[in-house]
Amino acid sequence: MRLEEAAKYAADLLHSLPKKSKVRVIGHVDADGIASASIVAISLARAGYRFHISIEKTRMDLIKDIEKEENDLIIFTDIGSGYLKEMKNLGCNVIVLDHHIANEEDIPSNVMYVNARLYGLDGSREACGASVAYAFAMALDEENVDLSQLAIAGMIGDKQEIAGYNKEIVEQGMGEGYVEEREEYILIGRSLKEMLENSLEPYFTDFFNAAPFLEKLGIEPQTRFEELDEEKRKKLLSALTLKLIEQGCSDVEWKKTFYYGKNYGNLHDLASKLNACARLNEAGLGISLCLMDVQAMDKAEIVQEKYREEIRKEMKELERKEPYERKNFIYFYVDKAPLAGVLAGLALKYLPKFNAGKPVFALSYNEMIDISARADEKMVKEGLNLGEAIKKAAESVGGIGGGHPIAAGGKIPKEKEEEFLELLDKELEK
Ligand SMILES: [Mn+2]
Structure with missing residues (x-):
């Protein structure tokens, strides 16, 4: 059927x-x-x-x-x-x-x-x-x-x-x-300075102020990408590609297929707003947005910006932190459980210290310990299955877990952290 x-x-x-x-x-x-x-x-x-x-x-x-x-x-x-x-x-x-x-x-x-x-x-x-x-x-x-x-x-x-x-x-x-x-180019929209400082996908390290980087390339920081001539575009994109390679990320595509909806505009932006609403406990607002409530648009924009701001703040912090490392994975602690998954993903992709060819786990202490993990496609192709590994390790210590091979999560009792991490290391070894 x-x-x-x-x-x-x-x-x-x-x-x-x-x-x-x-x-x-x-x-x-x-x-x-x-x-x-x-x-x-x-x-x-x-x-x-x-x-x-x-x-x-x-x-x-x-x-x-x-x-x-x-x-x-x-x-x-x-x-x-x-x-x-x-x-x-x-x-x-x-x-x-x-x-x-x-x-x-x-x-x-x-x-x-x-x-x-x-x-x-x-x-x-x-x-x-x-x-x-x-x-x-x-x-x-x-x-x-x-x-x-x-x-x-x-x-x-x-x-x-x-x-x-x-x-x-x-x-x-x-x-x-x-x-x-x-x-479309992924960098279109706001001024280049703002774009580079605020971008999460890709995330650029050390761009507290992106103006010097742009000025060195002979680009006025307030210009928008679409205002650059072909030569300047090429120069900027190759400099950014080089920067990302230094960060350990070699597969960024500057041009992408975007989908637009007649009633909703850029559907990638809609997805990002819905995601922000979900993470910040504003799911009802997300529904209103889908139902095309006129007031929902402005409110959702504020929620989206707040969510991105929180992620940026945590990423800046992670840039300074040393991650913990086990034989088969990297991990770190984060206060805000709803951000854990996205932070693990961004850290794995864009922060050199977190990129050791191993999956990245984020742990947050709540009533239990919340766990979120991300891998990349190469690891999954080599046989890694995060969903299964977390499920087995978490269930062995009285918790729950599961998800996809590339992205998964779980919850474990607080007193079982070390036991869980050891079991997880063994599961990932397989
Ligand atoms: Mn789904």
Whole structure:
């Protein structure tokens, strides 16, 4: 069966319910989760259903909390694959629209499980939560093709490829005039000084003040990239490439394919705003942004800037810090758990001290120790699987863990830190 056919069954289930039914939407707390929940919300509203929506972290008592509610249908988007067995207790119909790996093979009879992975798609590259939600929306009504814009924001948020079903969505959106593809330099927009000082992807070390760097190249710091002539552009890009190579990063592409949405503008920027909203506990604002609430745009811009500012601050700190090193990984401590993953990723890619050809782990002390880890594609190609390693090591010390080969996380009890780190080293050795 194809994903689209499976989505048809889910759409039929919804259509079989009276319009006054209580529909509950639960999304996952990241850009893809917010985009996918919004896609479902908009298509429910268009189909004449009322709904209640919330964005949730993966946590132990999630299903227990929802059990207390009275619902006729619950739709999980970008979350749910970890709770399949427990969903039996929900006492109503459940639709799960997901792309994560399931923890169970037996699906309770009240659950319609629509996971991209069941239909020949690679759930980490070819279909994200928002892609599956889009399949559901299209099964409800083909007029929902405009929601391809939100699906693409989800793909970008989850760092997926425009391949497989994702590619079909892009083509459908472009075909109906809702989506546009543009080749652009990544440095366009603000003044070069501001751009280089504020950039996170790529992140430049030592650019507290980027003016001297630009002046040395004969470039006026307040110029914008698009104002430079061809010769100056080349000069700047080769100087920046050289700088990044010194930082240990050799694969930056200065020109990139950007996707633009008719209703949302730059979809990479939308994904970045949704991500910031998710990380800073403003998921509701992210939903409003997807629902095109006029006030949400300005507010989301402030949240986005605040989030980027926090990351920059932590990165400047990491530039000065010495990381801890074990045989098979590098690690550091960070106060703000929601930033841990992105910091581990940026440190691995752009900070020479953290780049030792090993995965990078960020640990934050909360009620438990939160763990986030990032690897690169080369490590994954050589057989590394962070999700599995963390799962095994964390579960052995009474914690939880999991994720993808390249990005994963977990939680462990505070007193088990050393034991966990040793087990992790052994797991990664394999
Ligand atoms: Mn996702």
